Amino acid sequence: MYLSIAVIFEIAVAISASHAQGFTKLWWTVATLASGAIATFFLSLALLTFDVGVGYAIWVAVSGVGIVILGALFLNQTLTWNKFGGIALVVGGVTGLQLSGAA
Numbered sequence: 001m002y003l004s005i006a007v008i009f010e011i012a013v014a015i016s017a018s019h020a021q022g023f024t025k026l027w028w029t030v031a032t033l034a035s036g037a038i039a040t041f042f043l044s045l046a047l048l049t050f051d052v053g054v055g056y057a058i059w060v061a062v063s064g065v066g067i068v069i070l071g072a073l074f075l076n077q078t079l080t081w082n083k084f085g086g087i088a089l090v091v092g093g094v095t096g097l098q099l100s101g102a103a
Contacts, residue, residue, distance in 0.1 A: 003046035003059060009039035010063035011070060018075070054097050061094040 012035040020028035047055045065087050072079035 002042045006042035009035045011066045014067045061090045
């Protein structure tokens with residue numbers, strides 16, 4: 001649950017940062033920093049139940065995939081077959097990490 005919340009706020013960081021235009025837009029900058037703080041807080045709670053390497057890898061990977069997909073859906077960014085392949089590799093890698101941490 002905590003990791004899911006951390007992922008949502010990490011995605012919000014990326015979207016806010018893209019609108020902050022190098023921190024020149026005040027409210028987007030505030031949104032970026034606040035989202036980052038919340039994401040980090042919930043990640044720290046999630047890491048109480050995950051190995052730090054596995055938890056962090058899952059957080060980064062799921063957030064990255066979410067950002068790519070939302071960028072394609074809402075920010076007019078192109079979703080190519082190469083990006084789909086990259087997403088598949090990320091998901092496979094994180095799945096492997098999670099399975100190795102469960103033993």
